Structures are given as structure tokens and as C-alpha cells.
Amino acid sequence: MTSATPPDLPVQLATFVGRQSELAAVRALLDTGRLVTLTGTGGVGKTRLAAQIAAAEVARRPDGVWWVELAAVTDQARLAELVAARLGVLVEPLQGPVRSMTAQLRGRRALLCLDNCEHVIDGAAELTGALLSSCPELSVLITSREPLAVPGEVVWRVPPLVPDEALRLFVERGRQVRQLFDLDQEGAAAARVLCSRLDGVPLAIELAAAWLGSLTPQQIERGLDDRFGLLVRSPRGVAARQQTLAASIAWSHDLLDEPDRAVFRRLAVFPSGFDLEAVRTVCAGGVVARDDVLAAIGRLVDKSLVVAETRGGVSRFLLLETIRDYAADRLREAGEVHLVRDRHLGHFLAFAGGPERAADLDAWRARLEGEYDNLRAALEWGLATDPDRGRRLAAELSWLWHLHRHGHEGIGFLRRAIDRVPADRSLLQARLLAGLALVADTTSPLDMEYDVARQALELATAHGDESLRGQCFSLAAVGRFYTDFTAAWDLTVEAIRSADLAGDQLFKHSQLALQGMIRQLQDRHDEARPLLEAALDGLRHRHRGIASTTLAYLSSGALATGRPAEARRLAEQSLELAEPLGDYLRVGMARGALAAAYTASGDVSAALEAMRPLLLLMENAEAAVFVPGMGSALAQVLMAGGDLDGALRWFEHDVGQAEHVAPTYLAAQAYAGYAEALRRAGRYEDARGELDRAAAIAGKLGMPRVLADVLQQQALLTGDPDLHHEALTIRVAHGLRTFWVDSLDAIAAWLPPPNAVRTLAASTTARAALGYPRAVAERREYDELLARLRQRLGEQFATAWAAGAELSLDDAVAYVRRSRGTRDRSATGWDSLTPTEVSVAQLAATGLNNPQIGARLFMSRSTVKTHLSHIYAKLGVANRTELAGVASFSDDRRRDGGRR
Numbered sequence: 001m002t003s004a005t006p007p008d009l010p011v012q013l014a015t016f017v018g019r020q021s022e023l024a025a026v027r028a029l030l031d032t033g034r035l036v037t038l039t040g041t042g043g044v045g046k047t048r049l050a051a052q053i054a055a056a057e058v059a060r061r062p063d064g065v066w067w068v069e070l071a072a073v074t075d076q077a078r079l080a081e082l083v084a085a086r087l088g089v090l091v092e093p094l095q096g097p098v099r100s101m102t103a104q105l106r107g108r109r110a111l112l113c114l115d116n117c118e119h120v121i122d123g124a125a126e127l128t129g130a131l132l133s134s135c136p137e138l139s140v141l142i143t144s145r146e147p148l149a150v151p152g153e154v155v156w157r158v159p160p161l162v163p164d165e166a167l168r169l170f171v172e173r174g175r176q177v178r179q180l181f182d183l184d185q186e187g188a189a190a191a192r193v194l195c196s197r198l199d200g201v202p203l204a205i206e207l208a209a210a211w212l213g214s215l216t217p218q219q220i221e222r223g224l225d226d227r228f229g230l231l232v233r234s235p236r237g238v239a240a241r242q243q244t245l246a247a248s249i250a251w252s253h254d255l256l257d258e259p260d261r262a263v264f265r266r267l268a269v270f271p272s273g274f275d276l277e278a279v280r281t282v283c284a285g286g287v288v289a290r291d292d293v294l295a296a297i298g299r300l301v302d303k304s305l306v307v308a309e310t311r312g313g314v315s316r317f318l319l320l321e322t323i324r325d326y327a328a329d330r331l332r333e334a335g336e337v338h339l340v341r342d343r344h345l346g347h348f349l350a351f352a353g354g355p356e357r358a359a360d361l362d363a364w365r366a367r368l369e370g371e372y373d374n375l376r377a378a379l380e381w382g383l384a385t386d387p388d389r390g391r392r393l394a395a396e397l398s399w400l401w402h403l404h405r406h407g408h409e410g411i412g413f414l415r416r417a418i419d420r421v422p423a424d425r426s427l428l429q430a431r432l433l434a435g436l437a438l439v440a441d442t443t444s445p446l447d448m449e450y451d452v453a454r455q456a457l458e459l460a461t462a463h464g465d466e467s468l469r470g471q472c473f474s475l476a477a478v479g480r481f482y483t484d485f486t487a488a489w490d491l492t493v494e495a496i497r498s499a500d501l502a503g504d505q506l507f508k509h510s511q512l513a514l515q516g517m518i519r520q521l522q523d524r525h526d527e528a529r530p531l532l533e534a535a536l537d538g539l540r541h542r543h544r545g546i547a548s549t550t551l552a553y554l555s556s557g558a559l560a561t562g563r564p565a566e567a568r569r570l571a572e573q574s575l576e577l578a579e580p581l582g583d584y585l586r587v588g589m590a591r592g593a594l595a596a597a598y599t600a601s602g603d604v605s606a607a608l609e610a611m612r613p614l615l616l617l618m619e620n621a622e623a624a625v626f627v628p629g630m631g632s633a634l635a636q637v638l639m640a641g642g643d644l645d646g647a648l649r650w651f652e653h654d655v656g657q658a659e660h661v662a663p664t665y666l667a668a669q670a671y672a673g674y675a676e677a678l679r680r681a682g683r684y685e686d687a688r689g690e691l692d693r694a695a696a697i698a699g700k701l702g703m704p705r706v707l708a709d710v711l712q713q714q715a716l717l718t719g720d721p722d723l724h725h726e727a728l729t730i731r732v733a734h735g736l737r738t739f740w741v742d743s744l745d746a747i748a749a750w751l752p753p754p755n756a757v758r759t760l761a762a763s764t765t766a767r768a769a770l771g772y773p774r775a776v777a778e779r780r781e782y783d784e785l786l787a788r789l790r791q792r793l794g795e796q797f798a799t800a801w802a803a804g805a806e807l808s809l810d811d812a813v814a815y816v817r818r819s820r821g822t823r824d825r826s827a828t829g830w831d832s833l834t835p836t837e838v839s840v841a842q843l844a845a846t847g848l849n850n851p852q853i854g855a856r857l858f859m860s861r862s863t864v865k866t867h868l869s870h871i872y873a874k875l876g877v878a879n880r881t882e883l884a885g886v887a888s889f890s891d892d893r894r895r896d897g898g899r900r
Contacts, residue, residue, distance in 0.1 A: 015172055016048060016052050017161075017165060017168050017169040017172055018161060018162070018164075018165030018168065018169070019045070019049055019052070019161075019165070022049060022158065022159070023049070023052060023053060023056065025156070026038070026049070026053050026141075026156055027053060027056065027057070029154050029156060030053075030057070030111070030139055030141065033139075033152065033154045034132055034138070034139045034140065034152060035128060035132060035139070035140045035142070035148075035150070035152050035153045035154065036139075036140075036141050036142070036153075036154045036156055037142040037143075037144055037147050037148055037153055037154070037155050037156065038050055038141070038142065038143045038144075038156055038157075038158050039143075039144055039145060039146060039147060039155055039156070039157050039158065040145070040157050040158035040159075042145065042203070042321070042322035043201050043202065043203030043204055043248075043320075043322055044158050044159075044160060044201055044202065044203075045158055045161075045201075045202040045203070046115075046143040046144075046158050047115050047116070047143055048202070049158055050113055050115060050141055050143045051067070051113075053141060054067055054111065054113050054141065057111050061109060061110050061111045061139075062109055063108040063109045063110040063137075064108070064110040064111075065110065065111045065113070066086060066087050066110065066111070066112050066113065067086075067113045067115065068082065068083050068086045068087075068112070068113065068114050068115065069115045069116065069272075070082070070114055070115060070116045070117055070119075070120055070124070071115070071116040071119075071272070071320075071321040071324075072271045072272030072373045073119075073120050073123075074119075074271060074377075076120050076122055076123035077123070079120050079123040079124060079127060080096070080097040080098045080101070080123065080127050081097045083097070083101065083112075083114070083127065084097035084100060084101050085582070087101065087105075087112075088582065089101050089104050089105075090104070090582070090584050090587060090588075090613055090614070091584060098126070098127055098130050098131075099130075101127075101130075101131060102130055102131060102134035102135060103134075104613060105131060105134075105135045105138055106134055106135050106136075107135070107137060108135065108137055108138060109137040109138075110137070110138055110139070111138075111139045111140070111141060112131070112138060112139070112140045112141070113140075113141045113142075113143075114128070114140065114141070114142050114143070115143045116143060116144070116321050117142055117143065117144035117148070118144045118145040118146055119321075121144065121146060121148065124142065124144070124148055125148040125149065125150050128140050128142070128148060128150060129150045129151070132150075132152065159200075160199050160200030160201055160202075161195075161200040161201075161202060161205070162200065163192065163195065163196065163200070165200075166195035166196075166198075166200045166202075166205055167188070167191055167192055167195055169195075169202060169205050169206070169209075170191050170194070170195055170205050170208070170209050170217075171183060171191075173205070173206050173209035173210065173212075173304075174209045174212040176209075177209065177210060177211075177212045177213040177302070178212055178213060181212060183217065186218065187216065187217040187218065188217075190216075190217040190218040190220075190221045191217045191221075193221055194208060194217060194220060194221040194224070197221070197224060198224075198248060201248070203248070203304075203320070203322070204247075204248035204249075206304045207248045207249060207251075207252045207303070207304050207305070208220050208224075208248060208251075208252075209304075210252070210302060210303040210304040211252070211255065211303070213302070223251060223255075224247065224248075224251055246326070249305075249322070249323060249326050250326070252303055252304075252305060253305070253326070253330070256299075256300075256303070258287050259287050259288045259292060259296055260296045260299055260300060261330070262283070262286060262287055262288050262334075263279070263283045263288055263293060263296040263297065263300065264300055264305060264306075264327055264330070265327045265328075265330035265331040265334060265336070266282060266283040266331065266336065266340045267279070267283065267300075267306070267317075267319055267324075267327055268319070268324055268327035268328035268330075268331045269282060269331070269337075269340050269341050269344045269377075270282075270318075270319070270344070270374060270377075271373045271374065271376075271377045272318060272373040272374065273309070273316045273317065273318045274316065274317055274318070274374065275314070275315070275316055275317070276293075276294060276297070276315065276317075277347075278344075278347055278348075278351075278374070279293055279294075279297060279317070280293045280294070281343060281346070281347040282340060282343045282344050282347055283296075283340075285339075285343070297317060301317070305319070305323055306318070306319060307319070307320060338385075341381050341385075342381075342385075342386070344374070344377070344378055344381070345378045345381050345382045345386065345389055345390070345393070346389070347378075348371065348374055348375050348378040348393065349378065349382075349389055349392060349393045349396070351368075351371065351375075352368060352375060352393060352396040352397055352400075353396050357399060358506070360541075361399075361403070361506075361542060361543055361544070362544055362580075364399075365399075365400060365403050365404060365581075368397075368400050369400070369404060372400075372406070375393070375397060375400075378393060379393050379394060379397065379413060383413075383416055383417060383420060387420045387421065388428075390417065390420070391417045391420060391421070391428055391432060392428060394413050394414055394416075394417035394432060394435070395417070395428060395431040395432050395435050397410065397413070397435075398410065398414060398431075398432075398434075398435025398436070398438050398439055399435075399438065401413075401414075401435075401438075401439040401443075402438045402439050402441060402442055402545075403442075403544075403545060403581060403583065404581060404582060404583060407439055407442055407443030407444075408443060410439045410443075411436065411439050411440065411443060411444070414432055414435055414436040414439060415436070417432050418432050418433065418436065425459060425462070426459075426463075427459070427460070427463045427465060427468075429459060430456050430459035430460045430463065430465070430468060430472075431456075431468065433452050433453075433455050433456035433459065434452075434453065434456035434460070434468060434471050434472055434475065436448070436452050436456075437449050437450075437452040437453040437456060437472070437475040437476075437479070438471070438475060440452065441475060441478055442545070442583060442585045442586070443585075445478060445479060445482070446482060446661045446662075446664070449475055449476075449478060449479035450475075450476050450479025450480055451479075452475075453472050453473075453475035453476040453479055454472075454476055456468070456472045456475075457469060457472035457473065457476065460472050466498050466501045466502040467498075467499075467502035467504050469498045469502075470495050470496075470497075470498030470499040470501075470502055470504050470507045470508075471504075471507055473491050473492075473494045473495035473498055473511075474491075474492070474495040474499075474507045474510055474511055474514075476491050477489075477491035477492045477495055477511065477514055478514060481514060481517070481518065482661075482662075482664040482665060482666065483662045483663065483664050483665075484701075485518045485521065485522060485665075485701055485702065488514065488518060489515065489518055492511040492514050492515050492518075495507060495508075495511045496508055496511045496512070499511065505538055505542065506538075506539075506542045506543055508538070509534075509535045509537075509538030509539050509542065509546075510535070510539065510543065510546050512531050512532075512534055512535035512538070513531070513532060513535035513536070513539065513546055513549070513550045513553075515531050516528045516529070516530075516531030516532035516535055516550070516553065517532070517549075517550075517553050519531060520532070520553055520556065520557050521665055521701070521703055522701075522702050522703065522704070523560070523703070523704040523705050523734035523735070523736060524734070525557050525560070525561050525734070525735050526735065528553075528557055529554070529557055532550050532553055532554050532557070533554070535550050536550045536551065536554070540577075544577050544578070544580065544581060544586075545578065545581055545583060545585075545586045547577055548574045548575075548577040548578035548581075548586050548589070548590055549574070549586060549589055549590075551570050551571070551573050551574035551577065551590070551593075552570075552571065552574040552589045552590050552592070552593035554570045555567045555568070555570035555571040555574060555593040555594075555596075555597060556593060556596065558570060559596060559597055559600055559738060560705065560735075560736050560737075560738055560739070561735050561736065561737050561738065562737030562738050562770060563738075564597060564600045564601055564738065564770060564771045564772050565601075565771055567593075567596070567597040567600070568594070568597035568598065568601065570593075571590065571593040571594035571596070571597045572594060574589070574590040574593055574594070575587070575590035575591060575593075575594055575610075577590070578590040584627060585627050585628075587613075588614055588627035588630045589627065589628060589629075589630075591610050591611055591613070591614060591633075592611070592627075592629060592630055592633035592634075594607075594610045595607040595608075595610045595611045595633055595634075595636075595637050596633060596636065596637075598610060598637075599636060599637050599640045599775075600738070600771075600772050601771050601772070601773070602772075602773040602775075604637060604640050604641035604776075605641075607637040607640070607641075608637055608638075608641070611633070611634055611637060614627075614630060614634065615634060628666055629654065629666055629669060629670075630654070631650045631651065631652075631653035631654035631657070631670070632650070632651060632654045632666075632669055632670045632673050634646075634650040634653075635647040635648075635649075635650035635651040635653075635654075635673060635674075635677065636673060638650065639673075639676070639677055639680070639775070639777070640775040640776065640777075641775075641776060642776040642777060644677060644680055644681055647677045648674075648677050648678070648681060651670060651673055651674035651677055652674070654666065654667075654670035654674075655667075655670050655671065655674050655690075657670075658670055658671070663696075663697045663700070664697075665697070665701055665703060667693075667694075667697055668694050668697035668698040668701065668703055668706045669694075669706060671690045671691070671693045671694035671697070672690070672691070672694040672698070672706050672709045672710055672713070673709075674690045675687045675688075675690035675691045675694060675710070675713050676709075676713050678690060679713055679716060679717060680777060684717055687713065687717060688714075688717060688862045688863070688866070689862065691710050691713055691714055691717075691866060692862055692865045692866050692869065694706055694709075694710050695707065695710045695866055695869030695870060695873075696865075696869050698710065698869075698873065699869045699870070699872045699873035700872075700878065702873070704730045704731075704733070704734045704736070705730075705731075705734070705736055705739075707730055707870065707873055708726075708727040708728075708730040708731050708736065708739070708743075709727070710866070710869075710870075711723045711724070711726045711727035711730070711870065712724060712727040712742065712743070712746055714863075714866055715727070715746065716746070718863065720836075721747065721750040722820075722834050722836065723834075724743060724746045724747045724750070725743075725747065725817070725820050726834060726870070727743055727746075728740065728743035728744075728747065728813065728816070728817065729817075729832070731743060732813060732817075733828075737770075737809070738770060738772055740766070740809060740813055741763045741766050741767050741770070741772065741809070743813075743816075744759050744760075744762065744763040744766075744812060744813070744816060745759075745760065745763050745774070745778070745782060747759065747816050747819075748760045748763070748785070748816075749785055751816075751819060753789050753792045753793050753800075754793065754796065754800045755819060756785075756789055757789050757793065757797055757800035757801050757804060758800050758801075758803050758804030758807070758812075758815070759804060759812065759815070759816055760782070760785070760786065760789075760801075760804065761800070761801040761802070761803070761804025761805040761807075762804040762805065762807040762808075762809070762811075762812030762815070763812065764805070765804075765805045765807070766808075766809040766812065769809070770809075828874050828875075828876070829874065829875065830875065830886065830887075832874045833871060833874060833875075836867065837867055837870060837871050837874075840853055840864060840867040840868060840871065841868075841871050841875075841883060841887055842887060843856060844868060844871075844880055844883055844884075845880070845883055845884040845887035845888070847880075850864045850865060850868075871883065
């Protein structure tokens with residue numbers, strides 16, 4: 001989340017006139033109260049006054065001043081989302097923007113300004129109440145035509161300008177039209193009467209002054225006569241000051257030429273800002289030639305009916321809310337609503353498509369984000385009145401929903417578009433289904449991605465669209481990735497084949513990335529790294545999000561294979577790529593990778609700081625949100641820092657998510673980490689159960705690192721040193737070099753004292769070289785063991801330590817493995833089994849069940865189950881029937897003297 005600076009506040013293109021007493025009064029109220037609402041009729045100057053106050057408050061608000069314009073919000077439910085986006089808050093999708101903001105704003109000394117709340121008053125009241133009750137250092141400044149009516153609100157009604165200030169405003173704005181404008185005696189008298197008749201309403205005065213280029217003050221004052229006369233006879237019962245403003249707008253409108261009136265009323269279809277190209281497309285037609293639109297806009301700006309803004313060297317325009325309402329009434333009276341909204345839909349359908357997305361996805365995303373209010377309005381109109389174009393626009397926007405904050409909204413729109421013609425078998429329906437899978441990929445992949453992608457694939461194949469087939473295969477592969485590496489790999493091969501045929505480099509490289517992720521989770525790092533690096537080269541400028549995730553996986557691989565410093569550098573690059581997206585999933589994964597790298601290097605405080613935005617956001621989460629491994633990443637940091645209760649809570653978060661879906665690789669990781677935390681908490685039986693679950697999934701998917709972690713924890717629970725050696729064997733076989741030292745520390749406790757000291761010395765030296773120190777809990781165990789060894793060995797301790805410190809990590813591992821015996825067991829196959837595992841396998845192959853095996857070997861049922869999980873993984877079998885076949889083959893081979 002970023003702090004606001006003065007340039008983030010509304011750009012004041014004209015001088016601020018008067019209001020000094022009002023400024024002082026409202027700022028004093030903000031000193032004593034935390035919620036001040038500026039009320040008053042439209043045009044009285046609420047926004048200008050609030051903006052001036054906000055600019056003055058910047059110096060006193062060290063954590064930021066944020067300005068959020070709400071005039072374009074048409075849906076109460078979207079108000080909080082817009083505010084969160086403006087503040088740069090990470091939004092946890094299921095928890096929602098309100099709770100996300102309260103978590104991240106807590107403790108900040110900041111000012112939040114919400115402008116134009118009257119049409120979303122309930123949503124503004126709910127949001128403000130939630131923020132103020134949870135964020136004691138936050139103040140809120142509101143502009144609205146009516147109060148919020150929430151506890152603690154101070155309502156301050158903005159008065160009209162006093163006569164002298166009103167006259168000064170008239171002159172100041174007149175000089176914007178005529179540089180040397182000044183009032184003579186008659187002009188001054190007319191201007192004073194005019195300002196009085198306009199009740200000192202600033203907007204009305206500015207609208208009147210805009211005509212000084214062609215009319216005198218006396219003519220303007222006389223020109224109001226007819227308009228006020230009509231209002232006096234109006235039966236609507238409108239408040240006097242509102243009648244004054246309406247009269248001023250109507251008077252200005254009636255003086256326009258018909259082409260300018262047509263442009264003006266047609267601008268009402270834009271819910272927020274618009275650019276010149278949009279205006280030319282939407283407003284041209286009939287009495288308005290396309291080439292005349294720019295000049296008309298210029299004249300409307302001159303008459304203060306349109307506001308011009310320049311940001312980043314680009315001009316944009318908007319109508320103030322009151323004026324937009326007036327224009328919308330004129331549009332309805334002209335009977336042009338359907339015509340103009342159709343043009344609006346057509347323009348933004350063309351705007352969302354085109355080749356730019358393929359050429360520069362970042363630029364396309366930024367461009368569409370700037371027009372999201374217009375795109376949403378066009379989509380709503382299209383789905384309601386023109387299903388073909390509405391559905392086409394929904395298909396185009398699927399990439400935007402995939403890339404940025406609007407995922408859940410996008411899923412809703414895409415479902416509506418698909419359900420508009422549910423039996424459709426067209427290519428458009430295929431694109432919509434593929435779009436739904438694409439948005440689910442970053443929003444809720446486990447619920448729907450695979451199934452919807454397969455439906456889209458069927459239609460894409462029927463239409464022979466190879467590019468879309470590649471996309472569908474890719475999305476189906478991601479859907480399978482969580483639960484079945486082999487099936488996912490096969491789908492990536494099909495996806496790459498289709499992408500090559502279609503010349504689609506984005507999906508080709510995304511699938512190379514997925515292949516690298518699969519190989520990494522299988523701990524085949526020599527294969528994973530080149531795949532990920534090749535994918536990254538093709539993704540950096542094609543898809544920021546996937547590139548960020550690829551870097552996060554490269555970081556994890558570097559961390560596991562003995563390169564912690566490189567892991568940190570890669571994780572920092574991942575976060576740098578992810579943050580501009582504001583995508584909770586991508587940012588979460590990048591921060592998780594960075595926290596893991598910091599934790600491994602022993603800098604727990606930096607790891608916690610990296611995860612702080614996520615911690616703040618998720619602290620009070622009531623609903624699950626999908627960010628792969630986020631809870632476990634937080635838990636590992638907390639456990640490394642000694643916060644066992646916090647670690648248990650976050651492991652339970654990820655374990656709870658795993659309960660509701662098919663077993664995933666994330667579940668295997670979560671169960672293994674949870675088991676370690678449970679063991680450290682003394683909950684040994686619970687830990688055994690989690691280890692069984694982790695081993696079963698890791699064995700099925702083929703995840704050696706998780707299996708090694710399970711073996712190490714099982715060894716600590718059962719006191720079986722053979723399992724420590726098995727863990728080391730797996731780690732060595734799969735290049736998990738960083739974690740060799742964990743095995744050395746664990747095995748040292750079972751060695752004779754001189755050998756134990758040598759092993760610990762070698763481990764300590766290796767840790768220093770790797771940059772992988774012991775965690776808090778591990779240091780305690782290490783210190784206790786070292787103290788016992790020092791007492792046992794006396795003077796021999798130093799000699800043994802010096803000898804061990806000279807050993808390289810490879811030599812130390814070889815030394816420890818020799819201490820187990822002369823036979824160096826394989827990592828896989830029958831010869832990889834320990835004597836205990838051989839006994840379990842042989843009994844299982846004869847048909848005994850787990851209780852019977854346990855009774856024969858004097859072990860618990862859960863221990864039997866754990867051994868079987870390890871056996872299945874090492875032998876590559878899935879059940880007892882396959883195990884019996886392998887056991888029979890092994891017996892035959894031994895009888896043949898090993899010749900088979």
C-alpha cells in the first residue's frame with residue numbers, strides 16, 4: 001500500500017478563492033474528531049473545499065492523504081473495492097475489501113477523503129464505520145449532499161460564498177476567459193446582483209462567468225430572468241439553492257448551439273472520465289460531424305460544463321455529477337439513450353480488443369484499467385440489450401480479470417455471458433468458457449479451472465482453432481497440476497504442440513514454466529532449472545504474473561539446492577514483477593518466496609516484514625482464499641522465530657483449505673509442516689496422523705523433499721535413527737543440498753561422541769558457507785547436545801571439532817553415511833528399502849492388514865501406514881496388489897542371484 005502525496009489529490013486548474021474561515025474551521029474539526037462530513041447542495045463547493053483541506057493536511061499526516069472520487073460508482077457493493085484500489089491495498093478476495101483495508105490501515109496516521117457519497121450513502125456509511133472502529137489513527141473527510149448518520153460524525157454544512165468572495169470568484173473566472181477582464185461601475189453592480197441571485201453558489205457563478213467571452217455582466221444578469229421565472233412556477237418543490245444551480249446549468253445549456261447541446265447530452269453515457277477518441281466515436285452523428293467534436297468539447301470546457309484534466313501528458317475530460325445528471329435528462333428527452341449507449345458499447349468493444357494485448361500485455365492492462373468504469377457500463381448494457389456484442393466484450397475482458405483485481409467480478413460476468421445462450425456451441429462460447437478458466441486460474445483454480453477448460457477445449461477442437469486449443473490445454477494442465485503431476489505434464493505437452501502450431505509464444509512459454517514447476521516439485525532440479533529459465537526469457541515481456549511465479553519457483557529451487565543468497569535475489573525480482581499487478585495471488589507467492597529466503601538466512605524479522613501485508617490482511621480472515629502455500633509460508637517464518645502458537649494457527653489455515661478439495665501438492669507440504677509444529681508442541685499423536693497424510697500424498701505425487709521431511713519428523717517421534725538416514729539418502733539423491741545439514745544435525749545425536757562432534761562441526765561450517773543458520777528452536781536443541789558432548793569428551797572435544805570443521809559438506813555427508821554401514825542404499829527400488837521397510841513390505845505382500853503387520857512387528861497402525869507410504873513411493877507402486885508383484889519379482893531375482 002502506498003502513501004498519497006500532493007500530486008495524488010485533485011488537480012486544481014483554477015485558483016482557490018476565499019473560504020479561509022471555512023478552511024480553518026474544518027481543519028480544527030479534524031483535530032478533535034475523526035469523521036467530518038461536508039454537506040450542502042450540488043455546486044456549493046464541497047469538493048473544492050475538501051481538496052484544499054486535504055492538500056493542507058499532507059504535512060500533518062505522515063502515513064498519507066488519500067483522495068477517492070465516488071461519482072462514477074453505481075453499485076454500492078463496488079464502493080469498497082474502488083477505495084481499496086485507490087489506496088493500493090491488497091484485497092483478499094473472499095474476505096473482501098472492507099476487512100482487507102481495516103487490517104492494513106490499522107495504526108496508520110492518515111486522512112481518507114471520500115468525494116461525492118450521496119448516491120452510495122449506505123455503502124459509504126458502512127465502510128467508514130468499519131474503518132474508524134478498527135483504525136484509531138485514521139481520519140475521514142466526506143463530501144455528500146446528506147450526512148452518513150454514523151456514530152462520531154461531525155456534519156459541517158458548506159455555506160455559499162459571502163458577497164465579496166462571490167464577486168471575486170466571478171472576476172477570477174472571468175479573467176480565465178478574458179485575460180484583461182475587469183469590472184466598471186455598472187458591470188460591478190450587475191455582477192453583485194448576479195452573484196446574489198445565484199445565492200453565492202460557486203458552480204453557478206463559474207457557469208455564468210464562462211460567458212464573459214461573449215456577453216457583458218449586465219447581459220448575463222438579464223439572461224437569468226426567464227430561467228428563474230420558469231423555476232418559480234415549477235411544481236417539483238426543489239430546494240431554492242438547488243433551483244438556482246439548475247437554473248444556471250439550464251441557462252448555460254440553452255445558450256449552446258445545437259451541435260454543442262447534442263455533444264453535451266451524449267457525454268452523459270460516460271460514467272466517469274473519457275478521452276477524445278471515445279468522444280468522437282460516441283458523440284458524433286446527426287447534427288454533429290466527427291471532425292467538429294473536438295471543437296465542441298473545447299467550447300464546453302470553456303463554458304465550465306466539462307472539466308478537463310491532464311495527467312501523464314494525456315488529456316481526459318469528465319462531467320461533474322450534477323451536470324452529468326442534467327445531461328442524462330436531456331439525453332432521455334432527446335430519445336437518444338439507446339443509440340448513444342450502443343455507440344458507447346461499440347467503441348469499448350473495439351477498445352478492449354486489437355493486437356496490443358499480444359504485443360504488450362502490461363500496456364494493454366494499464367490502458368483498460370484506466371477505462372474500467374466505461375468497460376463495465378458497456379458490458380452491462382451489452383449483456384442486457386445486445387447479447388452478441390456483450391458476450392464478445394466479456395470474452396475480451398477475461399484477460400483483464402485474470403491479470404488484476406476484478407477476478408470474482410469477472411467470473412460473475414462470464415457466467416452471465418455463458419448463461420445468456422447456454423446451448424451455444426459457437427467459437428465465441430468456447431472463448432467465454434476458456435476465459436472463465438483463465439480468470440479462475442488466478443481466482444479459484446481448484447473449483448472449476450480444469451472442468452471448464454475441458455469444455456472449452458471440446459468446442460475449440462470442433463472449430464479447429466489451434467490457438468484456443470493451446471490455451472485450453474494450458475489451463476487444463478494448470479487445473480491438473482495441483483493433484484496429478486503426470487496428467488498435468490501430458491497436458492503441457494499437448495499445449496506446447498498446439499502453441500507451436502499456432503505460433504503462440506505466450507502459452508508455449510507458460511507451459512514450459514509449468515513443466516519446470518512440476519519437475520521442481522518432483523525435486524528433479526537439474527531438469528527444472530533450465531525449463532524455468534527458458535520460460536522466464538519468454539515471459540518477462542509477455543506475462544508479468546506468470547514470470548513472477550516462475551521467478552518464485554526458481555527462488556525455491558535455489559534455496560533447496562544450496563544457493564540461499566541466489567534464492568533471495570530471485571524472490572526480490574519476483575516481487576518487483578508482481579507488485580504492479582496488485583494481484584493478491586502473484587504478490588502473495590512472491591512474498592512467500594522472499595520470506596522463505598530470509599528465513600533460511602536467519603533473518604526472521606525481515607521475513608516477517610516481507611509477509612506483513614499478508615499477515616495484516618489475513619489475521620482475522622473468516623473465509624479461505626487461494627494463494628498457494630501462503631499459510632504454510634507464514635507458519636514457517638513464525639516457527640523459525642519461535643512463535644509456535646502462531647505457526648500452528650497458520651498451518652491450520654492451509655490444512656483447513658486442504659480438507660475441502662482433492663489431495664494436492666499444497667496439502668502434502670502443509671501436512672508435513674503442521675506435523676513438525678505439532679511435534680514441537682508435544683502433540684505427538686496428532687503429529688503422527690499429519691505425517692501419514694503427508695506421506696500418502698507425497699508418495700502418490702512423487703515429492704521427495706516432502707518425503708524426506710516426513711521421515712525426519714517420523715524419526716524424531718519414533719526414535720528410529722534409520723529414518724534419519726533414509727531422509728538423508730533422499731536429500732542427497734535429489735540434490736537437496738541445503739537440507740543435508742539438517743540431516744547431519746539429526747544424525748549427530750545418534751553417533752558416538754567424537755563422531756557426533758565432527759559431524760556437528762562439519763554441519764556448522766557448511767551452514768556458514770551456505771548462509772543457512774539454525775533456526776531458534778534448532779539452536780536450542782543444538783546447544784543442549786553440544787553441551788553434553790563437551791562434558792563427555794573434555795579436552796578431546798576441541799580436537800574432534802577441528803577435524804570436523806575441515807570437512808567439506810560432501811565429505812561430511814559421506815562420513816555420516818559410512819557410519820551407517822558398508823552398504824550404501826539406493827534412493828529408489830527394492831534395494832532402497834530399510835530392513836524395517838522390507839519386513840513391512842513382505843508382510844503386506846502376503847495379504848496381512850495394517851493391524852496384523854503392527855502386531856507382528858510391535859508397531860502402531862499409524863507407523864505401519866507411514867512405512868507403507870514410504871515403500872510405495874520408493875517402489876513407484878500405488879497399492880498392495882502392485883506391491884505384491886514387485887515383492888514377488890524381487891524374491892525371484894534374489895533366487896536367480898540378481899541376474900534379472
